[in-house]
Amino acid sequence: MKPNCPSKLKPNREKLGQDSRPASAKATVTTLDSVPVPDPAPTPVPASVPTSAPVPVPAPAQVSVPGPVPITASVPAPPPAPPPAPPFPTFYFERFRFRLRFRDPLDLPAFPGAVFRGGLGYAFRRTACLHPGEECAACLLAGACPYAYVFETPHPEGKGTDIPHPFVLEPPPAGAAVAAGEEADLGVVLIGRGTAFLPYFIYAFEELGGMGLGPRRARFSLETVEDERTGRTVFTGVRRRLREPDRSPEAAELQREPAPSRAVVLETVTPLRLRQEGELLARPDFPLLFRAVVRRLRALAHFHCGGEPNPAGVERYFEVAGALRAVWEGVGWREQRRYSTRQNSFMQLGGLTGSLSLEGDLGPVWPFLRLAERVHVGKASSFGLGRFRLRW
Numbered sequence: 495m496k497p498n499c500p501s502k503l504k505p506n507r508e509k510l511g512q513d514s515r516p517a518s519a520k521a522t523v524t525t526l527d528s529v530p531v532p533d534p535a536p537t538p539v540p541a542s543v544p545t546s547a548p549v550p551v552p553a554p555a556q557v558s559v560p561g562p563v564p565i566t567a568s569v570p571a572p573p574p575a576p577p578p579a580p581p582f583p584t585f586y587f588e589r590f591r592f593r594l595r596f597r598d599p600l601d602l603p604a605f606p607g608a609v610f611r612g613g614l615g616y617a618f619r620r621t622a623c624l625h626p627g628e629e630c631a632a633c634l635l636a637g638a639c640p641y642a643y644v645f646e647t648p649h650p651e652g653k654g655t656d657i658p659h660p661f662v663l664e665p666p667p668a669g670a671a672v673a674a675g676e677e678a679d680l681g682v683v684l685i686g687r688g689t690a691f692l693p694y695f696i697y698a699f700e701e702l703g704g705m706g707l708g709p710r711r712a713r714f715s716l717e718t719v720e721d722e723r724t725g726r727t728v729f730t731g732v733r734r735r736l737r738e739p740d741r742s743p744e745a746a747e748l749q750r751e752p753a754p755s756r757a758v759v760l761e762t763v764t765p766l767r768l769r770q771e772g773e774l775l776a777r778p779d780f781p782l783l784f785r786a787v788v789r790r791l792r793a794l795a796h797f798h799c800g801g802e803p804n805p806a807g808v809e810r811y812f813e814v815a816g817a818l819r820a821v822w823e824g825v826g827w828r829e830q831r832r833y834s835t836r837q838n839s840f841m842q843l844g845g846l847t848g849s850l851s852l853e854g855d856l857g858p859v860w861p862f863l864r865l866a867e868r869v870h871v872g873k874a875s876s877f878g879l880g881r882f883r884l885r886w
Contacts, residue, residue, distance in 0.1 A: 580746065580749035580750065580861060581749065581791075581807070581808060581811075581861055581862065582745075582749065582791060582792075582795040582799070582801055582865070583746075583749075583801070584795060584799045584800050584801040585686075585745045585746075585749075585791070585794070585795045585799050585801065585865065586685075586686060586689070586741065586742065586745045586746075586799060587683055587684060587685045587686070587689070587742065587744070587745055587868060587869060588683070588684045588689045588692070588721070588723075588739060588742050589681065589682075589683050589721070589722040589723055589742075589744075589868065590681070590682045590683075590684070590692070590719055590720065590721060590722055590728070590739075591679050591680070591681060591682075591719070591720045591722045592679070592680045592681075592682055592695075592699060592716060592718075592719055593677055593678075593679055593716070593717045593718045593719075593720070594677060594678050594679075594680060594699070594703070594714040594715070594716060594717065595675070595676070595677050595714060595715050595717050596672050596673075596674060596675070596676060596677070596678065596712055596713070596714040597674060597675075597712075597713045597714060597715065598674055598706070598710065598711070598712040598713050598714075599671070599672065599673050599674050599710075599712060600671070600672040600678075600707060600708055600710070600712035600714075601671050601672075601708075601710075602665070602666060602667075602668060602669060602670045602671070602672070602708075603668070603669075603708075604668045604669060604828075604830060605668065605830035605831070605832060605843065605877075606665040606666060606667075606668055606670070606878070607663055607665050607764070607874075607877035607878030607879065608830070608832030608833075608843070608877060609665070609707060609708050610663055610665045610680060610707070610878075611663055611876060611877045611878070612832065612833075612834075613702045613705070613707050613708075614663070614695075614698055614699070614702060615645050616702075616705075617698040617699070617701040617702035617705060618640075618641055618644065618645065618694065618695075618698040619641050619645070620698075620701055621694065621697045621698050621701050622639065622640040622641040622694050622697075622698070623639060623641045623642075624639070630642040630646040630648075631646075631648075636648065640691050640694045643660070643687075643688075643691070644659065644660060644661060644688060644691055644694070645659065647659050647660065647797070649797075650797070657793065657797055658790060658793050658794050658797070658798075658875065658876075659688075659875075659876045660684065660685045660686055660687060660688025660691075660794070660798045661682065661683060661684050661685065661688050661695075661876055662681075662682075662683040662685070662869055662870050662875055662876055662878070663680065663681070663682060663683075663876060663877065663878045664680070664681030664682070664683065664878055664881065665680055665681075665878050666678050666679065666680065672712075677717065678714075681722065682695060683868060683869060685794055685798050685799070685869060686794065686795075686797075686798030686799035686800075687798050687799070688798060689739075692719075692728075692736070692739070693736060696716065696719060696729055696736065699716050700715075700716050700731075703715050703716055715731055716729075716731050717730070717731050718730050718731070721739050721742075723742055723744055726739075744868070745865065745868075748861065748864040748865055748868070749861040749864070749865065750861075751860065751861070751864060752857075752860075753856040753857040753860035754856065754886040756886055757851055757852060757853045757886065758851075758852045758853075758856060758863075758884055758885070758886045759849050759850070759851050759852070759884070759885045759886070760849065760850040760851075760852065760863070760882050760883075760884055761849040761850075761882060761883050761884075761885060762846070762847045762848060762849070762881070762882050763881040763882055763883055764845070764870075764878050764879050764880065764881040765827075765828045765830065765843075765844060765845025765846060765847055765879055765880075766845045766846050766847070766871070766872050766879070766880050766882070767843065767844070767845035767846075767872045767873040767874055767879050767880060768782065768783065768786050768845075768846075768871075768872050768873070769873065770782060774844070774845075775846070776825070776827060776846055777822055777825055777846065778846075779820065780815055780816075780818055780820035780850065780852065781812060781815045781816045783850070783871070784811070784812065784815040784859060784862065785812065785815075786871055786872055787862050787863065787866045787871050788808060788811070788812075788862060790866065790869070790870075790871055790872075790875070791862060791865055791866065791869070792804070792808070794869060810858075811858050811859055811862070814855065814858040814859055815859050817854060817855070818852050818853065818854040818855075818856070818859070819851075819852070819853040819854055820850055820851065820852050820853075821850070821851045822848055822849070822850050823848060823849050823850075823851065824847075824848045824849055825846060825847070825848035826846065826847045826848060827844060827845070827846055827847070828844060828845060828846075828847055829842065829844035830842070830843045830844055830845075831843060832877075843873075843874050843877065843879065845872070845879055845880075863884060864884070866882075867882060867883065867884055870882075
C-alpha cells in the first residue's frame with residue numbers, strides 16, 4: 495500500500511541531477527576517487543651489494559666517560575700567628591746628639607762621663623732650681639722642679655731612693671783630646687717623661703759652656719742638637735729656636751724586631767757595673783746580667799713611662815735566659831773614680847769590660863737586649879756606664 499503523500503512533497507529526482515548553470519560556467523569536479531595514486535618507487539640498492547645481503551649498520555660511536563674525579567676538601571690556611579705583645583708597651587725614649595765647639599783645648603780623662611755628668615748636674619741646678627741652697631727632699635717645690643725630677647728622682651710613694659734617672663749620657667771616647675776650635679759630640683738619651691725636659695738640658699749645656707768643663711775649665715758653645723734617629727736638627731745655637739721633636743717609635747720597633755738566627759755578641763763599650771748582694775761582679779753569667787736588664791727596664795717603664803710595676807709574663811723569660819749558651823771573652827776590669835762635689839769625696843766607679851757570645855733561641859730575650867742597648871744597664875748608667883753594642 496503506497497503512502498498517501500502530497501505530490502508537491504515528492505522529490506524531483508530529475509531536477510536534482512540537473513545543473514541549471516550555462517555550459518560555459520560549468521567546471522569539472524574532481525573527487526579523491528578520481529585522482530590516480532602512483533605506486534611507491536622501490537628503494538635503490540647499491541650495485542656492489544647483493545639484494546639478498548643485509549645493509550651494514552655502523553657501530554655506535556665510543557664515548558669516553560671519565561672515571562670518578564677525587565674531591566679534595568679545600569681547607570683555608572690558618573691565619574698567621576699574631577706577633578707577641580711587647581714586654582713594655584708604654585716604653586719610649588728620644589736620642590739626641592749635642593754638638594759642642596770648644597774654644598779652649600780639652601783633654602778627656604779615662605772616665606769622661608764623670609766630667610760631663612758632674613758639670614751638667616751643677617749647671618742644670620743653676621738654671622732650673624729656685625732654691626739652689628736647699629736640699630730637694632726638704633724643698634716645697636720638689637714635686638714640680640725639673641732638677642729634682644731629673645737628678646734627684648724621688649720615689650712616688652717615698653719608698654727608698656734607688657730610682658733610675660730618666661736620662662743617659664754617652665760622652666766622647668776616653669782619653670780623646672779636643673783642640674781649640676774643634677767639635678765633639680755628646681749623646682743624650684731622654685727616657686719617658688724625661689723627654690719633656692729637653693729645653694732644660696739645652697739651657698744647662700749652654701750654661702756649662704760658659705762655665706767651662708773639666709779641671710782646666712775648657713769653654714765651649716752649643717752648636718746644634720740633632721735627633722739622632724732621623725738626623726733632623728731640632729736646635730741651633732745661632733737661631734736659638736727649638737723644633738719640638740716627634741715622639742720616636744724606636745722603642746716599639748725594637749720590641750717587634752725579629753731575633754737573629756745566628757750567634758750574637760754583646761760587646762761592652764763602657765765598663766759594666768753589676769752588683770749581687772752588695773758585691774761587684776767581675777764575670778756575671780748571662781742569667782744575672784739578664785735580670786739586671788729586666789730590673790732596669792721595669793723601673794724605667796714604671797717610674798718614667800707610666801707602665802705597670804710588674805708586667806705580666808716577664809718572669810718566664812728568666813728560664814729562657816738560663817738555657818742560652820753564653821761565653822765571656824777578653825774579660826777585664828777598668829777601675830775609674832770621680833770626685834763628687836756634693837759628697838766632697840772620691841767615688842770608685844770601676845766595671846768589667848769584654849764581650850759575651852750568646853747562642854740559642856734568642857727570640858724571647860731579644861726585645862729586652864735591644865732596649866737595654868739604647869738605655870744601658872747596671873749602676874751609674876746616667877754617667878755613661880753599662881753601654882754595650884750587639885753584633886751578629
